[in-house]
Amino acid sequence: MTFEVTILGCGAAAPTTKHHPTSQVVNMHDKLFLIDCGEGSQMQMRKYKVKFQRINHIFISHLHGDHYLGLMGFISSMHLLGRKTKLYIYGPADLKLLIDMNLKASNTYLDYEIEFRATDSKVREMIYEDKSLEVYAFPLKHRVECCGFLFKEKQRKPKIEKELVERYKLRPSQIIQLKRGEDTVLSDGSILPFATACSPADAAKTYAYCSDTAYSETVIENVRNATLIYHESTFLNTEKERAKTTFHSTAEQAATVAKNANVQRLLLGHFSPRYTSDEEFRDEAKTIFENVELANEGLTFKI
Amino acid sequence: MTFEVTILGCGAAAPTTKHHPTSQVVNMHDKLFLIDCGEGSQMQMRKYKVKFQRINHIFISHLHGDHYLGLMGFISSMHLLGRKTKLYIYGPADLKLLIDMNLKASNTYLDYEIEFRATDSKVREMIYEDKSLEVYAFPLKHRVECCGFLFKEKQRKPKIEKELVERYKLRPSQIIQLKRGEDTVLSDGSILPFATACSPADAAKTYAYCSDTAYSETVIENVRNATLIYHESTFLNTEKERAKTTFHSTAEQAATVAKNANVQRLLLGHFSPRYTSDEEFRDEAKTIFENVELANEGLTFKI
Numbered sequence: 001m002t003f004e005v006t007i008l009g010c011g012a013a014a015p016t017t018k019h020h021p022t023s024q025v026v027n028m029h030d031k032l033f034l035i036d037c038g039e040g041s042q043m044q045m046r047k048y049k050v051k052f053q054r055i056n057h058i059f060i061s062h063l064h065g066d067h068y069l070g071l072m073g074f075i076s077s078m079h080l081l082g083r084k085t086k087l088y089i090y091g092p093a094d095l096k097l098l099i100d101m102n103l104k105a106s107n108t109y110l111d112y113e114i115e116f117r118a119t120d121s122k123v124r125e126m127i128y129e130d131k132s133l134e135v136y137a138f139p140l141k142h143r144v145e146c147c148g149f150l151f152k153e154k155q156r157k158p159k160i161e162k163e164l165v166e167r168y169k170l171r172p173s174q175i176i177q178l179k180r181g182e183d184t185v186l187s188d189g190s191i192l193p194f195a196t197a198c199s200p201a202d203a204a205k206t207y208a209y210c211s212d213t214a215y216s217e218t219v220i221e222n223v224r225n226a227t228l229i230y231h232e233s234t235f236l237n238t239e240k241e242r243a244k245t246t247f248h249s250t251a252e253q254a255a256t257v258a259k260n261a262n263v264q265r266l267l268l269g270h271f272s273p274r275y276t277s278d279e280e281f282r283d284e285a286k287t288i289f290e291n292v293e294l295a296n297e298g299l300t301f302k303i
Numbered sequence: 304m305t306f307e308v309t310i311l312g313c314g315a316a317a318p319t320t321k322h323h324p325t326s327q328v329v330n331m332h333d334k335l336f337l338i339d340c341g342e343g344s345q346m347q348m349r350k351y352k353v354k355f356q357r358i359n360h361i362f363i364s365h366l367h368g369d370h371y372l373g374l375m376g377f378i379s380s381m382h383l384l385g386r387k388t389k390l391y392i393y394g395p396a397d398l399k400l401l402i403d404m405n406l407k408a409s410n411t412y413l414d415y416e417i418e419f420r421a422t423d424s425k426v427r428e429m430i431y432e433d434k435s436l437e438v439y440a441f442p443l444k445h446r447v448e449c450c451g452f453l454f455k456e457k458q459r460k461p462k463i464e465k466e467l468v469e470r471y472k473l474r475p476s477q478i479i480q481l482k483r484g485e486d487t488v489l490s491d492g493s494i495l496p497f498a499t500a501c502s503p504a505d506a507a508k509t510y511a512y513c514s515d516t517a518y519s520e521t522v523i524e525n526v527r528n529a530t531l532i533y534h535e536s537t538f539l540n541t542e543k544e545r546a547k548t549t550f551h552s553t554a555e556q557a558a559t560v561a562k563n564a565n566v567q568r569l570l571l572g573h574f575s576p577r578y579t580s581d582e583e584f585r586d587e588a589k590t591i592f593e594n595v596e597l598a599n600e601g602l603t604f605k606i
Contacts, residue, residue, distance in 0.1 A: 014380035017349050021376075039376040040343040046320050063408040065379045069372070073324075073342040076368045077317035094408040101404060105366040105397040107447050144410050 001029050001132075003153060003205055003303045005230070008044035010269035010295035012234045012248075013066050015039065019271060020297055021066035022211060024230070025050050026151055028133050034058040035149055035209050041070035042077055048298050052078055053085070057128060059135070060091030061211060062121075062146035068095065072102045079110045086113045090127050090137065092145050093118040121145040124222055132156075138222040140213035143247045150222060151207040151303075158198035168192060207303045208263075211270050214244065215253040219261075226263045228303045230295065232270035233281050239272075251281040255288035269295035304332050304435075306456060306508055306606040308533070311347035313572035313598035315537045315551075316369050318342065322574060323600055324369035325514060327533070328353050329454055331436050337361045338452055338512050344373035345380055351601050355381055356388070360431060362438070363394030364514060365424075365449035371398065375405045382413045389416045393430050393440065395448050396421040424448040427525055435459075441525040443516035446550045453525060454510040454606075461501035471495060510606045511566075514573050517547065518556040522564075529566040531606045533598065535573035536584050542575075554584040558591035572598035 005026050011019025021038025025045070032054045034041075045052060052074075060068050068091070078087070089095070096116045103110065117127060119137045128135035132154050137147040157179045165175065174184040174192075183193045208223035211232035223229050234248035243250050249257075251268060258266035266289055268281050275281075278294050285292040293301065308329050314322025324341020328348075335357045337344075348355060355377070363371050371394070381390070392398070399419045406413065420430060422440045431438035435457050440450040460482045468478065477487040477495075486496045511526035514535035526532050537551035546553050552560075554571060561569035569592055571584050578584070581597050588595040596604065 014383045015346050015349070015376070017346075020346075039373065040346055043318050043320075043323075043343055046318070065376055065405070065409055069376045069379075070342060073318070073368055073372045076372075080317045092408075098404060098408060101401060102368070105395075105401060106368055 002027050003029070003207070004300050005207060005228070005267075005303060006048060006050065006300040007269065007295045007297055008041050008048065008050070009038050009297060010271060011066070012232075012270045012272045013064075014273075015066075016273045018273060020044055021070070022270060023070065024209070024295075025055070026207060028151065028153070030054075031056070031130075031133075033135070033151070036061055036067040036211075037069075037071040037074055038066045039069040039073075042074045044297065045074075052081060053083055055087075056085060057088045057135075058090070059127075059137075059149050059209075060089065060095055061140070061148065061209070062142060062144050063092050063094055063098075064144065064212065067212070068098075071095075072099065075099065075110070075114070076106075076108065079108065079112065083112045086115055088115050088117070088128075090117045090119055092121070092147075119147045121147050136222075139216075139218055140210060141216040141218070141247060142212045142214065146212060148208060148210045148213065148219065148222065150209075150226070153204040153206065155204040156201035158194075158200050160198050164192070164197050205303050210257070212248060214247040215249055215257065220257055221261075223257070223261045223263060226261065228265045228267060228301065229258060229261070229263050230267045230269055231257055233268045233285065234270050234272050236275060236280055236284055239274075251284035252288055255285035255292065258285075258289045258292075265291040265293060267293045267295055267301055271295075305330050306332070306510070307603050308510060308531070308570075308606060309351060309353065309603045310572065310598045310600055311344050311351065311353070312341050312600060313574060314369070315535075315573045315575045316367075317576075318369075319576045321576060323347055324373070325573060326373065327512070327598075328358070329510060331454065331456070333357075334359070334433075334436075336438070336454070339364055339370040339514070340373040340377055341369045342372040342376075345377045347600065348377075355384060356386055358390075359388060360391045360438075361393070362430075362440075362452050362512075363392065363398055364443070364451065364512070365445060365447050366395050366397055366401075367447065367515065370515070371401075374398075375402065378402065378413070378417070379409075379411065382411065382415065386415045389418055391418050391420070391431075393420045393422055395424070395450075422450045424450050439525075442519075442521055443513060444519040444521070444550060445515045445517065449515060451511060451513045451516070451522065451525065453512075453529070456507040456509065458507040459504035461497075461503050463501050467495070467500050508606050513560070515551060517550040518552050518560065523560050524564075526560070526564045526566060529564065531568045531570060531604065532561060532564070532566050533570045533572055534560055536571045536588065537573050537575050539578060539583055539587055542577075554587040555591055558588035558595065561588075561592045561595075568594040568596065570596045570598055570604055574598075 009020030312323030
């Protein structure tokens with residue numbers, strides 16, 4: 001089953017010729033979820049062939065321009081392209097005011113409904129759920145109200161060996177019994193043990209998005225044991241003081257979060273353009289945590 | 304002296320891989336003026352090496368997203384890049400509310416001042432003047448309040464032949480006299496006629512920006528005798544009815560404006576992506592008016 005994230009933009013603040021402002025698409029079993037939507041995100045979606053209308057849920061972490069200024073254009077384009085399906089947007093309460101004001105100013109009446117849910121940057125809460133996924137918003141530590149997002153796959157049931165279903169002509173009730181972890185009695189009276197019939201499903205995976213944020217123990221608690229975390233590393237350790245005053249992180253701090261939270265892999269992004277090469281972020285993080293990858297526009301990371 | 308316009312975007316409504324939303328930069332003697340600022344305009348400026356901080360005046364025609372959604376990002380980037388110089392923005396009154404609301408939401412205090420002047424889409428009025436240029440806003444005919452902009456070079460004074468200044472050792476007062484169009488008396492008592500000493504300056508040039516608009520007689524009056532007009536041609540004549548209901552123009556209508564206003568050259572833009580080739584717009588316009596050019600991203604047109 002697909003569970004992956006595609007980077008549309010991973011630069012910090014002002015766009016450069018090297019990086020676009022923040023945006024990424026999580027693909028969970030072919031449902032698409034957009035996280036943040038910096039200016040130009042819709043052009044990036046076109047470039048990387050992300051299907052606009054397959055996105056039904058948009059999560060905005062905070063109201064700094066590089067994380068939301070592409071949202072109105074995207075909302076407008078979906079309308080112009082004939083969208084009728086409801087769109088769910090999750091973000092700070094003021095975002096709703098901004099959307100309404102822009103629609104009013106342009107005298108636009110959307111052909112689809114927007115359902116807005118205000119996030120609360122003070123608590124962890126589940127904001128979305130379907131049969132295979134839960135999404136949580138959790139507090140980040142930034143200059144304005146800011147939430148991270150945790151995409152938590154639900155644990156799937158054990159898989160039955162198909163060959164056994166046919167060999168023993170298992171009835172649906174027996175299959176359900178086995179998937180519950182119980183043994184079942186076959187038609188000849190013998191017992192088919194659960195452990196023989198089933199192999200465990202893959203462990204449920206989680207993806208955590210942490211941008212923008214200063215180093216925070218709360219973040220560590222919220223992303224504990226994640227399969228993959230995207231953690232901002234706007235700066236290197238040489239700018240540690242600047243990271244502190246601007247409520248951003250260094251690559252070393254991002255790696256410390258990854259290490260202390262016992263995550264499997266760390267994906268760095270939100271790179272300040274002041275450095276010559278993004279590789280400097282990886283080098284710094286690797287001194288703390290081994291499994292480090294660098295975000296870049298158009299790259300897809302399996303979770 | 305430089306007087307030219309560079310196209311940053313000339314597509315209609317939703318951005319495509321072919322065209323960016325509307326934005327263009329007028330260069331008048333190395334002062335830069337931005338007209339409209341669709342999403343991604345700042346990235347286009349970077350791509351075409353337009354110096355952000357040389358722009359002190361921004362003119363927004365109307366509040367449809369494809370004409371203004373790049374403005375907040377541009378305002379923000381100029382701040383992040385250290386701007387201190389006052390920025391003048393001209394546009395519909397609601398634009399000021401949107402700017403203020405975005406700045407408040409992101410808790411941003413700009414290091415430079417914005418002076419906003421609301422345009423009035425009901426009248427023609429001069430909204431900017433310096434020693435070599437006047438800019439007028441004038442009514443366009445669109446679904447929302449919308450202004451065109453006329454960049455009118457001031458008529459320069461006649462040029463004195465330098466060689467004559469040296470030969471007759473002309474004093475500054477005599478030069479001023481000649482430039483006023485009067486003859487002057489030389490030191491030997493003879494008369495140096497104005498017509499001998501001076502050659503006329505080039506005729507003052509004008510550039511008119513007309514987007515978005517339905518065909519309008521008012522527009523014709525406002526752009527009369529312009530050197531170059533940019534007129535939207537969202538549609539071809541096959542979509543004439545659609546052009547009418549959406550308050551846009553066809554290429555034929557744009558050409559009719561150019562012809563009836565006796566302008567020198569017509570620049571078409573705001574192309575709907577429904578057509579195979581932009582050349583179709585030129586072909587249609589040329590049946591009415593000869594001097595037609597097609598806007599395209601990165602192209603600069605001398606005025």
